[in-house]
Amino acid sequence: MTNHALSGAQVMLDCLKREGVDTIFGYPGGSAIPLFDALLDSNIKMVLSRHEQGATHMADGYARATGKVGVVLVTSGPGATNTFTGIYTALMDSSPIVVLAAQTTTPNLGKDAFQECDTSGMTFAAVKHSFLVKDPNDLSRVVKEAFHIARSGRPGPVLIDLPKDVTAGNCTASFSDEIDLPGYKIPAHADPEDVAKAAALLKKSTKPLLLVGHGAIISNASRQVKELAEKLNAPVVETLLGLGAFPETHPLSLGMLGMHGTAYANKAVLECDLIMSIGSRWDDRIVGKIEEFCKDATIIHVDIDPAEEGKILQPDAFLCGDAKLVLEQLLPLVSRLDTEDWVKTCQTYKKRYPLTYPKQGGLRMQHIISTVYELTKGKAIVT
Template identity: 50%
Template sequence: MTGSTEKMTGARALIECLYREGVDTIFGYPGGVLLPIYDELYDSNIRHVLVRHEQAAAHAAEGYARATGKTGVCLATSGPGATNLVTGIANAYMDSIPMVAFTGQVPSLMIGNDAFQEANITGITMPITKHNYLVQDARELPRIIKEAFHIASTGRPGPVLVDLPKDITTDEIDFYYPDKVELRGYNPTYHGNIQQIKKAASEIKRSKNPVIYAGGGIISSDAAGELTKLAEKIQAPVTTTLTGMGGFPGDHPLFMGMPGMHGTKYANYAIQESDLLIAVGVRFDDRVTGKLKSFAANAKIIHIDIDPAEISKNIKVDIPIVGDAKWILSHLMKYAEKAQSEEWLKKVEEWKQQYPLHYIGPATGDGIKPQYIIEQIREACEDAIIVTEVGQHQMWAAQYFRYKEPRTFISSGGLGTMGYGFPAAIGAKIGRPDKVVFDVSGDGSFQMNSQEMATAVQENVPVIIVIFNNGYLGMVRQWQELFYERRYSSTCIQNSVDFVKLAEAYGALGIRATKRDEVRPAIEEAIASGRPTLIDFIVECEENVSPMVPAGAAINEILDLERKK
């Protein structure tokens, strides 16, 4: 134990614990059972960001965590406040993001009595948290908080929930903070098996068509440098998943972009024709693999992951290596030699030249293509942090922006949460005030959490919201066009809101662009404004994301929707 004995309430002990964990920002929304905690926050040096909906608190905490590499923290009251966090907690769980969520709870003696604003939040969140706690003794609070932050940030990261009955926050305790955490049964493996690493090196040396397939584990492990060194040493092309964007330099000659349903043709072709797939920090999700039986069918597979539960879960692998990606890649470098890949790299380069990402110009001379907007953002501010909502705009942001550094692309991967991007962008900007932060959004997704304009304005967080306004729920409409004979059932949302007026109503800057030559000036004005800014880009309403692999198809069975036109 550390620190001298001092009597304090549970609420004050909570704040003291957060100090000890290096927490500088909490995203939250108050309520009756949280009043003791908010009273302590009033005099603390921890910044509390008042969101306008608890879901946004969880998303903002996650955006903060993804931009900084630290553990995000959110706080909500009991009952509906706690249940409103659920989507954000599930999102963090699916994408393996470190977060600690604190929820208020009715007093201990009232639990189970259906008291006002009571909800069994530990039961509700059990499947979507790495671990959760209902605090039953205020004296246990420091230990529980120490454990919560440890569990959230170690091994495969993820969200941890701590439920705080009101009496726990008012009871007085002798405060001690533990030096370390000792949890029987929780000992993540960081150091991979050396014999398995040597086996992997032998396969690399024999390989003629190697491909490195890297995911969000590269970001979590801070292993981007090691990944680049390994790829250069063995001369293997690299593809990264949506959540792995920035884990390998987007302008590197060995980079092939994103694989899968909306990945590049050359990344998909390379995976399918590889003889060795080196998978690092990935879980072989369905949006990448397509038809499982056909995925990399002729390749031996090396799978490096810190979570043993992911090994051979979806795809049977030949050489599993359980451990931390950074540690394993650095040791693999010692044994790995260059693959026999000269002809293979020539073939991959030919595919890049033959099948580049492309789009056809606007139907009218001054119309705006969504892909063009992403290109202009890239040219205006290539080191920006790009946060996205979910839908077509998300895929265009992944395809047409070159992410050169980790933690510069933030998006909802596993859960696909509409409404994620704007609050996550607020969190990212608070965590990285030195960076320009864009929220790339659709007109549908933005309306899910548009109330957070009030948060951005009140907290003076100069996030730039870029709306691709096509009047549709674009990705669902695309599927209806391709597979349901253009029967646009409940996907048309045209003329639903004037976004410029909405921004101005909240006190933000609103800009509208309807012509191609207005795109770059709008972006530059937003960057220069230094205040929360919304740009309403009126884009072509039936533009599709291309390429596309239909659901259930192999990833080399690709529709080129632009050329189809």
């Protein structure tokens, strides 16, 4: 299929539809006019924010709630720079978003033109990848690659810098399903030797603890996490973004650990002889003083991002791969551990240090949250 009479902006919108985009969040401006004009003839819904940072946070929230890639559309210069806080939030929390930032015309690039800035250069430290498109015929390939990078492996934000003459100009290239990203490798299964090593370490443990992070949710590993916890008879703690990966009502659940976590989760962390992180990056909010964190415990780390190995803590075994696939490799190699006393101890801590609040007096935040939970039967998305 060849597009003889389509503008770059029209091709962009067609490419977005091919990626399953049904909603865009953004704020208009001069350099983005060709894209907003194309949106008029499109069935993609445009959500108008009051500020570009808000649009980026909205796209991030949309990505988390739907599992799809969130899309942002803003104008050049201040429009683009206003997105940085939202972009960095998505990077820190591994949230897949694509930011379409309009730009001055290509002849004006680098000449301090009206509302020009080096958007792609300025965002390099905040994104998985930045693209600056200088030819309308590259648009289809760039969109395909941008969405692939945003949603694959460890998800994250991608920015496409779009000069006005590129989106207004004619595009005659065919739609591309080709992806040419040399050096971009996505780990899947872990090295079998590393998996066997982790299984051997688990076998020796009498006080194991599973630490479940956001990576377990991103890889849809909830069923495998539950199966592993039950097979080992190991208690489970979660990070803030890992909440929901393991049922909070399960007898083995100890809730969230760290400085904002439960007392009983932190007691378990203090006393375990092995901690296995599944998709957590050992954030400082949960680790605290590194030299004191699980200092006598064996550490197993499962993560899709090889850069996480030894970044905070040096693991005894590092399993690089997709959490769901890695757990599927590990499950046949493990069996129930001698943890009856350990589980009883953890359950004693749950009773001794429960999450409570005084019911008398004024209306408390905990009371409101608890009531909302009961009224919605836990089905609501609360922001």
